[in-house]
Amino acid sequence: MKILLLGKNGQVGWELARTLLPLGELISLDRQQLDFSNTAALPEAIASIRPNMIINAVAYTAVDKAESERDKAFLCNAHAVEVIAQEAKKVGALLIHYSTDYVFDGTKDTPYLEEDTPHPLNVYGESKLAGEAAIMASGVEYLILRTTWVFASRGQNFLKTMLRLAAERESLSIVSDQIGAPTWARVIAQTTAHIVQQVQRERAEKTFESGIFHLTSAGDTSWHGFAQKIVEVASAQRALTLRSLTPIRTSQYPTPAQRPHNSRLCTNKLTARFGLVMPAWDVSLELCMEELC
Secondary structure, three states, X not given: OEEEEEOOOOHHHHHHHHHOHHHOEEEEEOOOOOOOOOOOHHHHHHHHHOOOEEEEOOOOOOOOHHHOOHHHHHHHHHHHHHHHHHHHHHHOOEEEEXXXXXXXXXXXXXXXXXXXXXXXXXXXXXXXXXXXXXXXXHOXXXXXXXXXXXXXXXXXXXXXXXXXXXXXXXXEEEEOOOEEOOEEHHHHXXXXXXXXXXXXXXXXXXXXXXXXXXXOOEOOEEHHXXXXXHHHHHHOOOOOOOOEEEEEOHHHOOOOOOOOOEOXXXXXXXXXXXXXXXXXXXXXXXXXXXXXX
């Protein structure tokens, strides 16, 4: 099996580049090697490699900047994805693509199901939803994996930001009325590797069915609860300046992009299809921080 991984240096892509190695011939490309802003280069690259599977870990993820950079967000998250899906279909490749909880508006009281109607609140969510739609319309065999609140020991994310701020400031105010599941990039990569092996068998047996699946850690918390756990774990590992962590409401911390209050995604469909039980978010966080610190 020949796997083409796009976005090898991102948070999820970096983990995928290591986790996928035993599964076949892996060709990993970063943005310098294949620039998503040049969609004309994508068909030639895919046609020349002729992969059996494409895993797209590239995304425009600057949620607030997307409000003023709509064209950039849609170019990466929708238009380039449409081209990749069309080219994947031409070479007979399966496409695995990552999406987000931000396709929903967060007004539901319970975790979102894959079948719930999307209604994004911001440009980033709109662009990711457009990417999903483009994949489904292309006729390619696909899996869309929606995830939430990704953190890792590399790159820019809430965990890294909190560790920096907690070492610099005596007090912080963190939003407490947005709820979701912090998800370690390594868990996403390891889950993806398991899925890749199963769908390879399904395709060989002609039993594969495309679909959308929610892939997040088990459990949920608020951004404030996430920050509390980070500080709790870090306090045993390093000297922190932080003395107080105050919960605030979203309305007290206005941002250019509106965010959903409920970002919880139900993973029952993933468990039923692939036999996977997702680890708790706080356990994954502790493991990630042990590695980081």
